[in-house]
Amino acid sequence: MQGVENNADERFEAEYQHLLYPEGNGYRSNTGGKMECLRKLGVEKIRKYHSDYYRSDNLCLIITGKLEMNELLEKLESLDERIASKGILPSRKRPFVDSTPIPPLEKSIQKIVEFPDDDESMGQVTIIWLGPYIHEFLEIRALDILHEYLSDSAISLLQKEFVEIEDPLCTDIGIAIKEQTRIAIIAKFENVPVEDLEELANQVFKVFKRVVEDEKEGIDMDRMQNVIQRDRLKILDGIETYPHSIFSHAAIIDHLYGKGDGSDLEKATKDLCFYDEISKFSENTWKEYLKKYYINNPHIIILGQPSSKLAKKLSKDEKKRIEKQCQELGPEKLKELEKKLEEAKKINDIPVPPEIIEKFPIPGVETIPFINVITGRNKSEGKKNVVQEYLDKDIPLKDLPYFIQYDHINSAFISISLYIITTTIPIELRRLLGIYLESFYGLPLNNKETGKQLSFEEVISELNKETISYDYSLGVGKDFGEIICLEIKVEATKYKKGIQWLKDLLWNTEFTAERLKICTTKLLNDIPQSKRQGYDMSKVVSHAIHYGPKSNKFALNVLNQERILPQVIKSLDTNPELIISEFSKLREILLCPENFRIHVVGDILKLDQPKTSWVDNFKVISKMPPLSPIPLAQHVLTESGRHPGNKGYIVKLSTIESSFSIHTTKGPNTFDSPDLAPLMVLCELLQACEGLFYKTVRGQGLAYSANLLISVELGLLNFVLYRSPDNYEAYVAAKNIINDLVTKKDFGDEFEGAKSGVIHELVNKESNIQKAANQSFILQVLKNLDASFNRELIFKVQKVTLEDLYSMLTKYIVNLFSPGTSNTVIVSTPNKVESIQASFKSYGFDFEIKNLKDISDQVF
Numbered sequence: 001m002q003g004v005e006n007n008a009d010e011r012f013e014a015e016y017q018h019l020l021y022p023e024g025n026g027y028r029s030n031t032g033g034k035m036e037c038l039r040k041l042g043v044e045k046i047r048k049y050h051s052d053y054y055r056s057d058n059l060c061l062i063i064t065g066k067l068e069m070n071e072l073l074e075k076l077e078s079l080d081e082r083i084a085s086k087g088i089l090p091s092r093k094r095p096f097v098d099s100t101p102i103p104p105l106e107k108s109i110q111k112i113v114e115f116p117d118d119d120e121s122m123g124q125v126t127i128i129w130l131g132p133y134i135h136e137f138l139e140i141r142a143l144d145i146l147h148e149y150l151s152d153s154a155i156s157l158l159q160k161e162f163v164e165i166e167d168p169l170c171t172d173i174g175i176a177i178k179e180q181t182r183i184a185i186i187a188k189f190e191n192v193p194v195e196d197l198e199e200l201a202n203q204v205f206k207v208f209k210r211v212v213e214d215e216k217e218g219i220d221m222d223r224m225q226n227v228i229q230r231d232r233l234k235i236l237d238g239i240e241t242y243p244h245s246i247f248s249h250a251a252i253i254d255h256l257y258g259k260g261d262g263s264d265l266e267k268a269t270k271d272l273c274f275y276d277e278i279s280k281f282s283e284n285t286w287k288e289y290l291k292k293y294y295i296n297n298p299h300i301i302i303l304g305q306p307s308s309k310l311a312k313k314l315s316k317d318e319k320k321r322i323e324k325q326c327q328e329l330g331p332e333k334l335k336e337l338e339k340k341l342e343e344a345k346k347i348n349d350i351p352v353p354p355e356i357i358e359k360f361p362i363p364g365v366e367t368i369p370f371i372n373v374i375t376g377r378n379k380s381e382g383k384k385n386v387v388q389e390y391l392d393k394d395i396p397l398k399d400l401p402y403f404i405q406y407d408h409i410n411s412a413f414i415s416i417s418l419y420i421i422t423t424t425i426p427i428e429l430r431r432l433l434g435i436y437l438e439s440f441y442g443l444p445l446n447n448k449e450t451g452k453q454l455s456f457e458e459v460i461s462e463l464n465k466e467t468i469s470y471d472y473s474l475g476v477g478k479d480f481g482e483i484i485c486l487e488i489k490v491e492a493t494k495y496k497k498g499i500q501w502l503k504d505l506l507w508n509t510e511f512t513a514e515r516l517k518i519c520t521t522k523l524l525n526d527i528p529q530s531k532r533q534g535y536d537m538s539k540v541v542s543h544a545i546h547y548g549p550k551s552n553k554f555a556l557n558v559l560n561q562e563r564i565l566p567q568v569i570k571s572l573d574t575n576p577e578l579i580i581s582e583f584s585k586l587r588e589i590l591l592c593p594e595n596f597r598i599h600v601v602g603d604i605l606k607l608d609q610p611k612t613s614w615v616d617n618f619k620v621i622s623k624m625p626p627l628s629p630i631p632l633a634q635h636v637l638t639e640s641g642r643h644p645g646n647k648g649y650i651v652k653l654s655t656i657e658s659s660f661s662i663h664t665t666k667g668p669n670t671f672d673s674p675d676l677a678p679l680m681v682l683c684e685l686l687q688a689c690e691g692l693f694y695k696t697v698r699g700q701g702l703a704y705s706a707n708l709l710i711s712v713e714l715g716l717l718n719f720v721l722y723r724s725p726d727n728y729e730a731y732v733a734a735k736n737i738i739n740d741l742v743t744k745k746d747f748g749d750e751f752e753g754a755k756s757g758v759i760h761e762l763v764n765k766e767s768n769i770q771k772a773a774n775q776s777f778i779l780q781v782l783k784n785l786d787a788s789f790n791r792e793l794i795f796k797v798q799k800v801t802l803e804d805l806y807s808m809l810t811k812y813i814v815n816l817f818s819p820g821t822s823n824t825v826i827v828s829t830p831n832k833v834e835s836i837q838a839s840f841k842s843y844g845f846d847f848e849i850k851n852l853k854d855i856s857d858q859v860f
Contacts, residue, residue, distance in 0.1 A: 001032045003658035003704065003723035006314055008115040008124060008532065012302045015113045016128050019300050020184065024100035027180055053095065056083045060255035064244040066369050097257060102182045105130060105298035110201070112303045116311035118654045122528040124304035125170070125189040125201050129297045133182050134257045137267050140183060141274040142281070146289055147175035148227045151187075154442050155223075155460045161207055162189065162200065164518055169193070169200045171522045181257060185293065191525045197303040208295050212287045219286045225279065226465045232275045233468050233491065237413055241770045306528075311654035315831040318657065349695060354749055362752055365794045368763055371409070371772040375780065375787060376604065378404035378611060387604050396615040401624035404598040405781060406610060407773040413468060414495045414602035415770070416502060417487045419476075419782075421595040421628045422552060429586045430555040431564045436586055437472045437484060439519040443509035452504075456515055466490065466497055474552060479713040480782055481553050482631040484590075495607055499617040506591055507619055511583045513576035517569060524565040530558055531852060534656040535722060538827040541651055541852075542662045544859040545823055546641035546716070551633065559856040594625045597781055601773040630782055634669055634715040640823055644716070644815075648824035648847045650833050651855065659727035659828035659836065662720050665815040669715030671783040676712065677758075677796040678804035679812060683708035684761075685747060685754035685805070686813075692737050692748070697721070702730035708813070719816045727826055728839035735817040742814060745806055758797050762790050819844045 004010050014030060021028035033041070063072070093099070132139040151158045151173040162169040171191040178184040192200050210217050238246045250268040258264030326334065376387035378400055387408045422433065441463060445454040454462065463470055468489040475481040486505075490498040530536055540558050547553040554560065571579040604610055640647045644665050668675045686708060687693050693706040703724035710717055724730045741747065766772040779785045786792070815821035824845065828836055833849050840847055850858075 001038060002035055002725055003534070003656065004032070005035055006116055006657060007655070008117075008304055008306075011113050011115050012124070012126050012304055015111055015302055016126070016300050019109055019111070020105070020128060020130070021102060022100050025102060026096045026099045027102070052092065055089055055092070056086075057089060057092070058095070060251065062244075062248045062251050064247060095256075096181055102130065102180070105300070108298045108300070110198075110301040110303065112305055114305050114307040114310045116308075116314055116655050117306035117528070117532055118308045118311060119528045119531065120194060120306045120308060122191045122525060123194045123197050123306055124302075124529075125192050125197055125204075126302040126304065127187045127189075127201065127204065128300040128302070129185045129293060131177065131183040131185045131293055134179060134253065135264055135267070137270065138274050138277060140177060141271065142278050142289060143177060143185065143293065145224075145228055145231060145278055146286065147177075147185075148231060149219075149224055149286075151175050152227065153460050153464060155457045155464075157207065157211065158204070160457075161203070163522065166514070166517065166521075168518065168521055168525060169196050169203070171525045179253060191529050193525075194305060197305065201301045201303065205295065208290050212290055212295065219283045221283055223461065223464075224281075224286065226461075228275055228279050230464060230468065232272065233413075235271050235275075237468055237489070240411055240413070241768050243768070308654065314657065315654070315829060318829075319831050345700060348699060351749065357749060357753070362756060365759060365798055368759075368794070370763075370791060371766055371769055373769075373772045373776045373787070374408040374604075375776055376406040376408070378402065378406075378614075390605055391611055394609050394611045396612040400611055400614050401621055402593060402596055402598055402614065402618070403627055403781075404600060404611075404614065405777055406600045406604045407776045408604040409601060409769040409773050411602045411769060412492055413489055414492050414498060414600065414607070415487060415489045415773075416495075416498045417485055417599040417601075417777075418502060418506075419597040419599065420484050420486070420590055421597075421631060422482050422484060422590065423550075423628065423631045424592070424595070425586065425589055427549055427555070429582060429589070430550075430552065431560070432568070432583060432586050433474075433484070433552060434523060434556045434561060435516060435520050435565075435568065436583060436590075437474065438523055439511075439515055440472055440486065440505060440509075441470055442519070443515055444512060445504055445509050447504055447508040452508075459509070463501065466494060466501065470501075474556065476778060476782065479633070479711070480630075481633050482551065482636065483782075492602055492606060495602075495610075496613045496617055499613055503618050511580045513572045513580065516580070516583065517572045520565050520568050520572070523561065524569070527558055527562050527565075531653075532655040534653055534658065534660040534827050537651065537653055537852065538660040538662050538825050541649060541825045541827065541855055542664065542718075542823075544855055545647055545649075545825065546637055546664065546714075547633070548636050548638045548641070551636035553633070554636075557860070559852060560860040563856065563860060592625075592628075593621050594628045597627075599774075599777045599781075601770065630784070633711075633713050637714070641714075641716070644823045645820045646823075646846070648845060649826070649855065650837055650847045650849050651825065651827045652830045652833050652849065652851045653827050654830055656827070657829050659724045659826060659832060660720075660722060661724070661727050661731070661824065661826040662718055663731075663816045663822050663824050664716055664718050665812065665822045667710055667715060667717030667812055668712055671712050671785055672789070673712065675808060675811070676710075677793060678800045679710060679717075679808045680758045680761075681751075681754050681797060681800045682805045682808045682813065683710060684757040685750050686737070688750065688754060688757050691750060691754070692741075693734055696733045696737055697730050700733065702726055702733055706730065706734055717812055717816065727828060727832075728836055731817075731840075732843075738809070738813055738817055741806075741809055745802075747802055747805055751802060751805075755797055755800065759794050762794050762797070765790060819846075 010030075014034075017028050017030070061076075131143060134140075148156075150156055153159060154164045158173050163171060163173065169192060170189040173187070173189055175185065175187045178186055187204075189200055189204075211219065235246070247269070250265065254262070254265040254268050258268070329337070374385050374387045375383070376385065376391045377383065378391070380388050380392055387406060391406060422430070425433065442456050442460060444456045445452065445459050447453070468491070470488045472487070473485045476483065476485060486502070488498045488501055543553045543557055544559065547557075549555075568579060598614075600610070607613075609616075634642075668679065685691055687706060697703050697706040703721045705720075705722045707720045707722070708717065709720060719734070721727060721730050721734075764771075766775050775790060776787050779789050780787050783789070824840075824847065826833075826836060826847070837847050837849055
């Protein structure tokens, strides 16, 4: 909690909680606990809390998935009998519902709230209103729609006013509903120039009033209908792709706030009916919503202001607090407390009796029901299945040269993804890749073949009308950073339209100085916020050590972009033709057909002309060169990345009060490595909840988490200490665990549990139809493995032995804790860096103390 208490969002939330909620109201509390309270918290208070709230009538069990219903009911019946045997429970107050009610705000309040940051250029505006009560489901769904209309894209009312302008007043806008007995509406305007904080807050309300009062402005009812329809489709898509979240959300809200007879649960799941009602709203109805909930509704405005002075003060205050506590307690009392602490740790570390664990049978992996995905290709390559046969019957007049994989699932939607390899981009153009991606869906369109011309606003409007979603990513998940992915999702009936859009966005959009400058400025203004995050900066510095100049991670590193983006903005002002020509060259190099792999996911057997549609609607080429090989990150590493050892920095960051570290060594570097299964099991055993790291590192308060991350694509293994009050002690505790395992070879009783954890992780990669289809492409195309690889790996995991674990321990894990075989990045609060440096020196680590600018100057 010390690591987050003074970050920007926590400070803003603490302020408005105290302004919005009275004493005795549950929402007034910080659920993680304030530091001044945690330091005084006694065990008896914790026990009383458990006694009051951990009881069967405060429990809701939600199960989603493929079930043996009779077996489930049998298990639940025995549980019910155990609960009933305890007799009638004493009466209780229902959490939140029976606490002090939330009163309406009597008047609007504006507060300046400082947060620590040496960069004082960008702040944040947060506006909070109270909304309807939690059981007013239609009203809440209508507000959700209104929020989408106000802020969902570059053509939305607030984005056009504050973001999509030459000198943006903010870089992002989000309006969210906080669900409670009476909901709170929270609007965040991020990365606001500090000199414009108050002006932006005032302008928001002027915009709202203009919409209500100015007949020419009003509500664009055509766009509102598009927002409603798109939101409805997103719900249906969500039911397909993450049903647990969709259905459990309604059940949780009912459990917390609904009537005891369950009558509210049915209403909470009537989303699709609500859309029918909302679609009949008139323009005046929407204006009344704006007046009722935003214009005439008292509100709280938080002007978040960065302060280097506060950063220094917090650092000094913490140092003084520790010194004062040491003086007040004195040596004898400190020794006494240390003894008590060690005794408590021993009690806490008593192992769970084996007979309790043994009561839980471990099912065989052969019982796991996987989702069936059937794969076909544009060119059959000798495959035979119903999808390939269906594709082969659709023989276009012209040969379709692109590589396309079709993955068939039972879906009402079609997802079209284009994976583009970036290895041929020269270094001087690679720096522009982030801007190219940021602008991809927001440029004007000029199709010279058809004469179709659209402004950027019209492009976004049409995209929103005809798609469920569209997005880009650099890399695929955490891997394949040298590939970019462009994705469009549409209703199945709009398959051809999705292909047309992809073609137009790739080849027929126009780079303009105005649009490029807006996108570049947004990216630049985002940087101060990203530099406030300790873990993010530890990754940024680690990437600076390990990725070479030919990699995207190097080119788009925040510290590198901070230098490049102002230069691009200057060029757009002084010589726009030159910089636009560079973007055109970048696009020309990217859009070579040999760089393309296309992935189509959906009900392929119901698609009309699944192949011919590409010939009719995509760019046809006469001759297809050989496909570019799939690039791996391990091919673009620095010398330090290829051979980790004796490289490390301790980086000062004034916005945090704790430490984050990443320790890197060599790991398996082939996707089918025989070491993968045993190493995954060992990592899970060490880092699992109640595992060895968890008990010792987290359990003793040395770090919030300690994790091992395997990156086969990089060929590296990382040990991450997240949010640590004492990074050195956390590192030593983990090192001692590894040393004990090497000496004693005793992995405890968690071996089978670790296997189950890894199996769950692998199954979760294919836990819904979209994930299963994506894995089909990742495995077969990007990793060049069989589609069943994950399933085969599960069987390998089940066969792992304890001797295998010891082999992985000595081959990989011990190298993380040796200076000669690992690289280290530690990002910490300034008042701890010298003590961290001195402590690690005793273990042979020679770390330089740097700030982010030093790293930037040295690497970029």
